[in-house]
Amino acid sequence: MDFEKLKTMAKNMKINEIKMVCKSKASHIGAILSVSDILAVLYGDVMNVNKSNFNSPERDIFILSKGHAGVAQYCALAEMGILDKSILDGYYTYGSDLSGHVSHKVPGVEVSTGALGHGLGLAVGYAYAFKIDNKPNQVYVVLGDGECNEGSVWEAIMLAVQLKLDNLHVVIDNNKMQALGFTKDIIDMGNLAEKFKAFNCNVEECDGHNLRALSNVLKTKKTGVPTVVVAHTVKGKGVSFMENNILWHYRNPSEENAQTAIKEIEEYYANYNG
Amino acid sequence: MRTTMVNKVLEFKKKNDNVMFVTGDLGYGALEPIQDMFKEDFINCGIAEQNMISFSSGLALNNKKVFCYSISTFPTLRCLEQIRNDVCYHNADVTIINIGTGLEYGSLGITHHSTEDIGCMRTMPNMKVYVPSCAKETEMVLDEIYKIGGPSFVRLNKAGADFNGPTNTTINEVENHNSNICAIASGTILQEAINYNKTNEKIDIYSLVCYFRDEKVAEVLRKYDYVISMEEHQVNCGLYSYLCEVKNKYNLTCKIIPLALKGQFASKVGKQSELRAHYGLDANALKTEVLNIRKK
């Protein structure tokens, strides 16, 4: 693991994300900052997806099931050199392919998502297809914790366990918030790790903003069972006025907000050693 | 239109304590007054639309009058079978309040475009489908639903079209210029017809609100040689299909021309107005159709 590389990647992603969401007057910056460290580690350190193989059959598959954080995937793809950085400027605008929710019209994106609760089922399909074709490819899928309200998530995990899909890696961006507030006040999922254990998955937990911990945990697997990583995160991570504030699920940052936010992100990574 | 809906629901609750409001983890910055007033009669079911609909039906079958709220395709397509079996077959008093329909969420992408919902809802037995174009129609529709009950679907956008003179919940005359061409719009896309008339050969304009009082619609169709239908929806099963069905049922002779999505996803990225223009649903597209008719 190249810690400095991942740190730079996560920082660059977040700065671009803030700029893009500000410029386009889009929503979901809190959800985007929550998931970015996870995506930086997956793309930068864990998955076999890169500039030269992202269209080839050897690549690993990544699905962002919480598609409202699409900007984070676009920025990860740009850091990987899969997307030209200039394309990011078109985000949200007429003539571009970069819609708010992640779109498979964009190079490097496997599937479009945005309606929650679809990504895991798709991932299980990919993973089983690799299994029966005896292929070594791994499948990674990132879900929100609120998204786990959807019954389809549990339908999919039951099938994944039944099919013994050890090539399936599920990451839960567990920021304890959803669209109208804290999950404990809406649908209290209790201990998500225990729930996935009860479904017979291999379950790992870690700080979802600790790049070293993420790098370790995201590489674990166990023969014959899917792995679920419950990554404990903070919605709006790294920007003091956005952290744990549901307003930033909706509000688009003003120019001034964006400048302050970028400064805070720069400071955060300058002092960061996790 | 959303504010109008919130105020109406508050009014119903004052009249009838059995009124309940259910959301699928949506409505930030809008539903708070309902939440405050309804207390435990306001339920956030979480991000779980299938269950939200079954739950609402259960409440309704136990004497509650349920308003069920979500955005985009989530309270319709996501839970279609629950709507069919639990709501419609049992004739449960559940009203689906759908915000952010059609192409309103433009740049958010196709997963947030609700462009097949009218068709899906319209095929359900017992379901009353309403597509108001403005705040006033929304108000009248909700009053009607409150009075007659049963399964209903109300397709809304945040802001309504610029029309304040509706008289009924079926089909409203918006502009009358004694033309032999009329535009019949359903929903807030009505604004495009109004905009067209500001600078072009004036045609008659109607707003079609409900999809089940055929005779009144036939009365309008009977008056015209050409009818241009306008909808933010797929061409099959929505407004165009409905008008063709009515035309056939009453043996009418008008020619009906659709402005609608022609069996395609609106996958171009853009604002609602840009998508309307790109997919030929806007004032300009209407102008082209009128010119085509005049050339004949």
Ligand SMILES: Cc1ncc(C[n+]2csc(CCOP(=O)(O)OP(=O)(O)O)c2C)c(N)n1
């Ligand atoms: C099926 C469906 N229902 C509702 C929504 C609207 N929605 C978008 S984001 C969101 C909250 C998601 O919460 P979570 O999964 O915890 O992700 P977070 O934003 O907290 O990272 C909701 C309800 C949706 N996109 N899809």
